[in-house]
Amino acid sequence: MKRIDCPWCGPRAENEFTWGGEAHIVRPGLSCGDGQWRDYLFTRSNPRGAHQERWCHTYGCAQWFHVARDTLTHRIERVYAIDEGPVDATG
Amino acid sequence: MRLAEGGTHIDRSRPLSFTFDGRAYQGFAGDTLASALLANDVRVVARSFKFHRPRGVFGVGLEEPSALVTIVRGPDREPNLRATEVQLSDGLVACSQNAWPSVRFDLAAINGWLAPLLPAGFYHKTFKWPRWSWYEGAIRRTAGLGRIAGTADATRESKRFHHCDVLVIGAGAAGRAAAEAAAQRGADVTLVDSGRIATLPNVRALPNTTAIGCYEDRLVAAIERIGDRQRLWKIRAAEIVFATGATERPLVFENNDRPGVMLASAVGAYLERYAVVPGRNVAFFTNNDSVYPIAEALRSRDVVVSTIVDTRRDDAVLDSRRVDCDVLAVSGGFNPNLQLFSQAAGKLRYDEKLAAFIPGEAPPGLRCVGAAAGEIDGGVAPRWRSPGNPRKQWVDLQYDVTVADVELAAREGFSSVEHLKRYTSVGMAPDQGKTSDVNALALLGEITGRAIGDVGTTTFRPPYHPVTIAALAGARTGSLAQRYRRLPVAWHEKNGGVMEDHSGWLRAAFYRRDGESEAQAIAREVRAARFGAALFDSSSLGKIEVFGRDAAEFLNRLYVNNVKTLAPGRLRYGMMLGENGVIKDDGVFGCLAPDHYLVCTSSSGARDVAFWMEEWRQCEWRELDVRIVPQTAQWATLTVSGPKSREIVARLGVDIDLSAQAFPHMHVRSGSVALKGDPQVRVRRASYTGEMSFEIDIAAEHADLLWSRLLELGAAENITPLGMEALDVLRVEKGFLEVGVDTDGETTPLDVGWGEAIAKKPEDFLGRRSLSRPAQQRADRLQLVGLQPEDPQLFLPVGVHAVDDAGAPIGHVTSSCVSPTLNRSVAMARIRGGAKRSGEVIAIDIDGTRHRARICDRAFYDPQGARLNG
Numbered sequence: 001m002k003r004i005d006c007p008w009c010g011p012r013a014e015n016e017f018t019w020g021g022e023a024h025i026v027r028p029g030l031s032c033g034d035g036q037w038r039d040y041l042f043t044r045s046n047p048r049g050a051h052q053e054r055w056c057h058t059y060g061c062a063q064w065f066h067v068a069r070d071t072l073t074h075r076i077e078r079v080y081a082i083d084e085g086p087v088d089a090t091g
Numbered sequence: 092m093r094l095a096e097g098g099t100h101i102d103r104s105r106p107l108s109f110t111f112d113g114r115a116y117q118g119f120a121g122d123t124l125a126s127a128l129l130a131n132d133v134r135v136v137a138r139s140f141k142f143h144r145p146r147g148v149f150g151v152g153l154e155e156p157s158a159l160v161t162i163v164r165g166p167d168r169e170p171n172l173r174a175t176e177v178q179l180s181d182g183l184v185a186c187s188q189n190a191w192p193s194v195r196f197d198l199a200a201i202n203g204w205l206a207p208l209l210p211a212g213f214y215h216k217t218f219k220w221p222r223w224s225w226y227e228g229a230i231r232r233t234a235g236l237g238r239i240a241g242t243a244d245a246t247r248e249s250k251r252f253h254h255c256d257v258l259v260i261g262a263g264a265a266g267r268a269a270a271e272a273a274a275q276r277g278a279d280v281t282l283v284d285s286g287r288i289a290t291l292p293n294v295r296a297l298p299n300t301t302a303i304g305c306y307e308d309r310l311v312a313a314i315e316r317i318g319d320r321q322r323l324w325k326i327r328a329a330e331i332v333f334a335t336g337a338t339e340r341p342l343v344f345e346n347n348d349r350p351g352v353m354l355a356s357a358v359g360a361y362l363e364r365y366a367v368v369p370g371r372n373v374a375f376f377t378n379n380d381s382v383y384p385i386a387e388a389l390r391s392r393d394v395v396v397s398t399i400v401d402t403r404r405d406d407a408v409l410d411s412r413r414v415d416c417d418v419l420a421v422s423g424g425f426n427p428n429l430q431l432f433s434q435a436a437g438k439l440r441y442d443e444k445l446a447a448f449i450p451g452e453a454p455p456g457l458r459c460v461g462a463a464a465g466e467i468d469g470g471v472a473p474r475w476r477s478p479g480n481p482r483k484q485w486v487d488l489q490y491d492v493t494v495a496d497v498e499l500a501a502r503e504g505f506s507s508v509e510h511l512k513r514y515t516s517v518g519m520a521p522d523q524g525k526t527s528d529v530n531a532l533a534l535l536g537e538i539t540g541r542a543i544g545d546v547g548t549t550t551f552r553p554p555y556h557p558v559t560i561a562a563l564a565g566a567r568t569g570s571l572a573q574r575y576r577r578l579p580v581a582w583h584e585k586n587g588g589v590m591e592d593h594s595g596w597l598r599a600a601f602y603r604r605d606g607e608s609e610a611q612a613i614a615r616e617v618r619a620a621r622f623g624a625a626l627f628d629s630s631s632l633g634k635i636e637v638f639g640r641d642a643a644e645f646l647n648r649l650y651v652n653n654v655k656t657l658a659p660g661r662l663r664y665g666m667m668l669g670e671n672g673v674i675k676d677d678g679v680f681g682c683l684a685p686d687h688y689l690v691c692t693s694s695s696g697a698r699d700v701a702f703w704m705e706e707w708r709q710c711e712w713r714e715l716d717v718r719i720v721p722q723t724a725q726w727a728t729l730t731v732s733g734p735k736s737r738e739i740v741a742r743l744g745v746d747i748d749l750s751a752q753a754f755p756h757m758h759v760r761s762g763s764v765a766l767k768g769d770p771q772v773r774v775r776r777a778s779y780t781g782e783m784s785f786e787i788d789i790a791a792e793h794a795d796l797l798w799s800r801l802l803e804l805g806a807a808e809n810i811t812p813l814g815m816e817a818l819d820v821l822r823v824e825k826g827f828l829e830v831g832v833d834t835d836g837e838t839t840p841l842d843v844g845w846g847e848a849i850a851k852k853p854e855d856f857l858g859r860r861s862l863s864r865p866a867q868q869r870a871d872r873l874q875l876v877g878l879q880p881e882d883p884q885l886f887l888p889v890g891v892h893a894v895d896d897a898g899a900p901i902g903h904v905t906s907s908c909v910s911p912t913l914n915r916s917v918a919m920a921r922i923r924g925g926a927k928r929s930g931e932v933i934a935i936d937i938d939g940t941r942h943r944a945r946i947c948d949r950a951f952y953d954p955q956g957a958r959l960n961g
Contacts (some may be wrong), residue, residue, distance in 0.1 A: 003308040005328070013327075022708065027711065029255075030855045037860050041671060054710060058702070064709040074307060082710055 005079050008061040009045040012089055020054030023066050048072055093130040094392055097457075098366035101126075109183035111160075112194060120874050124177035125151070126186055126365035134369075136160065136174060138190040139408025140236065140520070141491035141944050143199040147350030148369070149488065150241075151357035152173055153205065153301065153556050154286060154338045154525040156488040157348070158204050160185045161237045165321060169244065169661040170237025171521060171557065176285070178317075187456065188237035188602025206482055210597065211496035211515040214855040236521070243569075249321045250565040255295070257313060258328035260302045260431060262288040264794055265461020273332075281326065283313055285556075300324065304553030305331070305435040309456055312553065321562040330346075331455045333432045335451070337447075337462035338525050342376055343494060343534070344477035346628070347421070348485040354526075355420035357386035367743045368394050368491035370417035373653035375711075376401040377422040377467040378517045403473045405732050407515075424471035426529050427463045433551040434482065441544030444474040447529055447813075448548060475533040485501045487527035489520035497531060497655040501538040511535050512549050519814060520559045578630045579727045579791040580663055580798045583812070593815055594695030596631040601814035609816075614911040617820050619811030621912050624733035627813040629786065630794065633678065633697025634722045635690040635704070640714035642688045647678065648712070649704065651840055651859075653852045657682045662777055667700065668858030672839045672867055675858075676700050677830050681759040693830055699722045726773070727794030732784040732813070737961060739805040740774075740785045743797075747774060749785075756959045763787070768794055779818065781953055783961030820908045823917060826877055833875055833905040837866055843875045873902055876925035880935070880942055883915035887935060893922055894936045904935070908952065917951045 003015040022044050028036050039055070051071045056064045068078040068087050078087065097120075105120035113130060118127030123150045126137055135145045136158045139751075146157035159172040163184040163337030170188060177185065187194035202209065237447075257273040259266045262284035270282045276294040282294050285301040297315060309331050322491045339356040341347060355375060361367040362385075372395045372829040375382045386396045398414050426447045429439055438451035442465060451464035475709040476484060481494035505514040517531045524531070529543070536546040564572070573595040584590055587817040588599030589609075601612045607625050617740025619625045637646060652665040660682040669675045676696035681689045692700045700723040731740050741749050748887040754760055756776050763769045770793045778784040789797050802810060819829075828834060830844055839862055840849060849862070861867065880887060887907045892900040902922035909916045922928065925946060948954060 001306050001308070001310050014307075017633065018702075019712075027420070030860055031858065034864060037864070046586075056702075056706065075310060083713060 001074075002074060003071065004055065004057075004067065004076065006057045006060060006063075006065055007065050007079055009057060012057065012060055016057060016059040020056060020057045020064065023052045023054045050077070054082075063075045092368055092676075093134060093373070094293060094362075094366040094368065096366065097362075097392070101362040101366065102749060107181045107183070109179060109185065110180070111185045112187055118179045120178040120179070122184070122365060124160065124174055124179055125155070125174035126361055126367050127173060127179050128158075129361060129369045130365065130367045131777070134348075135194055137187055137201070138194055138197050138347065139491050140189065140489060141209065142203040143190065143197045143201075144195075144203055144348055144491070145194070145200075145350055146348065146488070148174060148353065149341075150339075150354050150526065151356070153754045154522065155352075156520070156526050157190060159236060159489075159521075161188050165679075166240060166242060168238075168240045168557070170239060173289055178316075191545060198863060203943055211492065212497050223426045242768075243730045244561050245689045246561065246866050247568060248321045248323065248562050250325070251812070253281065253324055253326045255279045255326065255328050257281070257330045257332060258283070258309075258326055258718060259332040259334055260284075260311070261334035261336055261461075261463070262286070262296070262298075263334055263336050263461060264534050265463070266332070266465070267291060269332045269334055269460050273374050278330075281328070283324075283326075289506060294463045297324070298581065301556050302431055303558050304648070305431040306553075307436075309435070311431075312344065314556075314558055321559065323562050323565060326467075330433065330458075333429070333437075333450075333457070333459040333463050334461050334714070335428035335431060335459075335463045337425035337467055339425055340528075340530055341526055342378065342423040342477070343475060343484050343486060343530055344376075345479035347429050347485045348488050349393035350422060351417055352419045353383055355382045355422040358418065358420040359388065361480055362388055362392065362394075367940070368418075369394075371395060372397050373418045373420055374414050374416035375420045375422075376402075378402040378474045379422055379424050379471040381425070381469050382420065382422050399627060403472045417750055419868075422671070423461065423530065423638075424469065424473065425467050425651050427459070427465055427467070429459070430523070430527075430551040430555045432457065433548075434553060434555075439548060441542075443858055446471050446543075467708075472938050473533065475537055486531050487515075487517045487520065487524060489522045489527075490516045491515040492527070492531070494534060497534045502533060506535065506537065506539045507914075508546050508549050512913065518549060523551075523555065559690065576724075578628050579794040580729075582796060582798055583628065588812070588814065591815070593631070594693075596694060598628070598631065600813040600937040601816045602812045610930075612821060613814070613816045616811055616813045616817035617911050619809065620733045620782055620813055620817065620821055622734065624731060624735040624739055624799070624805050624810045625780070625813040625817075626810050627730040627732060627818065628728075628729040628731050628798070630791070631694035631697075631723070632728045633676075633690075633694060633700060634691030634726050634728070634781075634788070635692065635697070636683075636720045636722055637688040637690060637717060638686060638720065639715070639717040640686055641717050643682075644684055645704075645708065645712065645715050645717045645881060646690070648708070648856055651845065651849050651852070651856055652678065652680075653854075654680070660758055660760065661776075662759050663755075664777075666840055666845065668840065668856070668861075670858050670861065672858040672861030674830055674838050674840060674843070675703075675915075677828075679757075679775065681775065682859045683759065683761070691775075691777075697721065697832070719731045725791060726788040727762060727797075728786055728788050729794065729797055729801065730784055730786045731805070731810070732778065732780045733782050734958070734961065735805075735808040736783055736785055736812075739801065739808060741789070742804040743800065745772060751961060756961070758914075764797070766800065768793075768795060778959050779827060779957075780821040781827075782821075782958050784959075809925070820910065821905075822945075823906045823908045824910050824912055824952040826874060826919060826951060828919070828941060828949075829906065833921070835874070838875075841867060842872055842921070870927070871923045873904070874925040875949065876920055876922050876929070876943045877947040877951060878904065878918040878920045878922075878935075879947055879951075880916050880918075880944040881932070882942065884909065885916050886943055887920075887942075888917045891935055891937050893920060893944075894941070898936070901933070910950055919949055922946060 003011045005011045064082045066080045101119040101121040113723040116131045134147045137146045148158040155173040155175040159168040190197040257280045259270040259282045273280045279293045283297040283300040288296040288298040300315040302313045311326045313324040339354045439448040440451040443451045450459040484494040500514045532546045536543045583599045590597045591600045650665040666677045667675045678691040684812040747760045747762040759775045764772045773788040775786040887904045893902040904920045907918035
């Protein structure tokens with residue numbers, strides 16, 4: 001079981017957290033086309049490698065935050081605040 | 092036999108009595124069952140898994156493949172324990188398993204004669220026709236291991252968490268050195284070993300503790316044995332040192348599974364630890380140097396060592412020499428124990444010099460030391476098989492896999508190591524192939540002409556050593572296995588309430604009275620709500636308070652309803668959708684003040700809705716000034732419902748004007764009630780029964796008192812406690828939908844008749860865009876309607892299908908009851924295009940019989956809602 005470094009509580013066991021899926025997905029407005037809405041609902045990058053996602057420390061501080069994680073190695077590269085924008089994948 | 096002196100592990104001043112298969116024996120404190128049996132010259136202790144071959148003790152520790160026994164403790168029995176890991180205790184009762192009538196004479200040993208018919212995969216081939224299930228019972232009975240008692244396990248095991256800087260697994264010389272060194276540099280060190288551990292300064296020792304699994308970020312699961320009890324440890328370490336040692340491999344030759352054939356290292360350990368020699372005349376068979384010191388030790392204790400056959404020297408004469416002995420101690424080299432290291436993502440590589448896999452690249456924080464790291468002397472010259480009948484040469488003793496089985500697998504194309512394992516079951520027994528591992532790979536390599544390193548190993552998975560389910564369950568057995576939430580009112584359980592699980596809460600289905608059937612009780616409760624007064628504990632109702640300047644804006648984005656037009660003191664029934672447009676939850680919400688709202692959710696949705704609100708608040712709408720406070724458990728909710736409800740609530744003495752003019756339906760008021768301490772109450776006029784109702788929220792600690800007070804005050808009106816079953820009848824009579832019952836993962840508000848209401852709202856809300864997708868607009872969607880069977884007494888079971896003329900399904904019944912109020916059967920159903928089919932008669936198929944039912948409006952009772960207003 002992984003340990004995740006909660007920005008508020010420090011490193012805690014994975015089963016205290018809830019995974020919130022891919023981060024930095026922008027919600028389109030009501031007037032968007034069907035295709036754009038479909039992409040918002042369903043289309044995810046599902047990469048083999050660097051991935052930015054949303055986690056919540058459900059059984060702790062109940063705060064959401066961002067995690068940059070490698071889906072291949074499971075290594076957590078960085079934990080960053082929920083109001084921070086996407087990390088440049090190349091940087 | 093036991094020698095007169097010596098034995099580092101035994102205490103000769105403390106003799107112990109035990110029985111094996113009903114016969115009494117003596118051993119000493121410190122013995123294992125295996126050493127005590129060998130001391131008493133018990134040679135046959137078990138029968139093998141498939142062929143029922145006689146087996147004796149083969150090893151000395153966790154690697155033991157043959158000596159599986161059952162320990163009996165009163166009515167309980169624990170099967171499949173290795174005799175080598177059972178600590179002897181006074182009065183211990185052990186017996187053999189997988190043998191009938193006895194381990195010395197086992198009728199099923201005829202399987203051995205049938206061996207040519209029972210190769211690997213035999214049942215896939217032989218018992219195909221007409222089907223496997225015809226034979227399965229008989230085959231499973233002859234094959235197999237020990238049997239459990241079949242009664243509930245009375246013991247309750249425990250669990251512990253532990254954190255340390257350095258975890259050392261294995262307390263041999265290398266492990267002790269690593270632990271000492273780490274302690275000296277000031278680290279917090281824990282040392283685990285499945286056996287005993289001599290004290291080290293500043294090291295926390297966990298003896299009798301076997302690490303069974305190694306997981307991500309250096310989490311180790313370990314089982315500690317404390318007498319008959321077990322404790323599961325979950326240890327998180329900054330660094331793990333694997334001092335897990337090495338396991339000796341047997342040599343593969345004809346009849347290498349006979350009692351008396353043992354690992355040479357085990358013979359050495361029995362002599363040193365227990366002063367036990369398993370026979371009177373020991374011969375050695377080896378391909379390396381490790382046996383020579385053992386032979387020397389035996390000779391020095393006057394034990395006859397008749398010969399040492401070393402394959403590196405004596406290969407040519409192997410077939411022609413006859414050697415008398417009653418113990419044959421074998422050594423085929425050593426495998427470093429890297430199962431746990433490998434589980435932790437450590438890489439392995441094959442080392443030609445050791446003829447074994449040794450640690451390769453290690454993830455950060457992991458390292459191997461000692462024999463586990465490949466520090467093994469011995470000059471091994473591999474010899475993977477011997478001449479002779481391949482059917483009689485055992486590779487995996489525990490699952491009876493022979494050289495012939497490996498050959499067969501290779502011949503039939505199962506040449507990948509993972510296929511070999513699954514086809515022959517080599518390494519899949521409870522011992523996880525501790526003694527068969529490299530032998531099987533090497534044989535496969537030899538047969539298929541590949542190097543062992545290229546054959547590779549199978550994936551090592553937890554548990555490294557068998558673990559009982561009881562140890563994993565810990566204290567969570569019996570009533571603690573599934574824990575329910577309890578209502579704050581204790582009255583129900585003591586007064587005939589039949590308590591059942593409703594979305595995790597124990598709630599009364601109905602209240603039983605003497606001489607009443609369940610149906611009569613439900614009908615009585617329904618009548619009370621319709622014509623008198625009913626009292627209902629709805630404390631599990633989800634209650635979430637939303638505060639802040641932007642509370643209205645926030646909720647307006649969550650609800651399909653217009654929240655901004657809601658004046659303080661008013662309630663509205665609302666729905667929330669997921670972004671896919673599907674109904675997520677429903678319930679009443681109210682405005683308590685311009686910056687203070689109350690959201691009521693379904694009992695099952697309370698947690699999810701609060702969690703989901705937080706996600707939107709924290710992640711997406713950070714500009715809004717909102718605070719979300721879940722209050723479900725803090726506030727109990729007691730509901731008085733029925734035409735006489737107002738007069739009863741009025742007698743409570745609440746400082747709220749309860750008149751219909753001052754406090755109409757769908758309003759909320761706050762005040763206090765004349766109970767001890769004048770507790771605060773919040774009263775909602777909302778109704779799930781269709782009758783005038785007062786939902787009274789009160790701090791949970793006052794709920795018991797308020798409940799009894801309401802029963803007292805309503806005695807004249809015969810106020811009646813109402814259970815979940817009656818509530819369901821009442822809401823079906825009214826056609827009120829229940830999310831998750833009358834809706835599913837496809838149902839949108841358009842499918843339940845909310846299209847017009849939604850069209851009036853100008854702003855966006857969660858899920859709104861999904862509703863305008865073409866698929867949501869189709870006329871043939873499943874839409875929620877009312878249904879009345881033409882036979883008024885015909886109950887329509889929930890789930891039955893509506894069918895068209897051709898018999899194809901066009902929908903299904905979602906809720907149903909025979910209404911005691913209307914004295915007829917009514918139901919709700921989701922029917923294709925149902926919204927436009929009112930009045931149509933359709934066919935309902937119940938177990939192949941068609942019944943006619945008419946589609947109608949859902950509100951069967953009081954469709955105008957006059958009774959709500961009171």
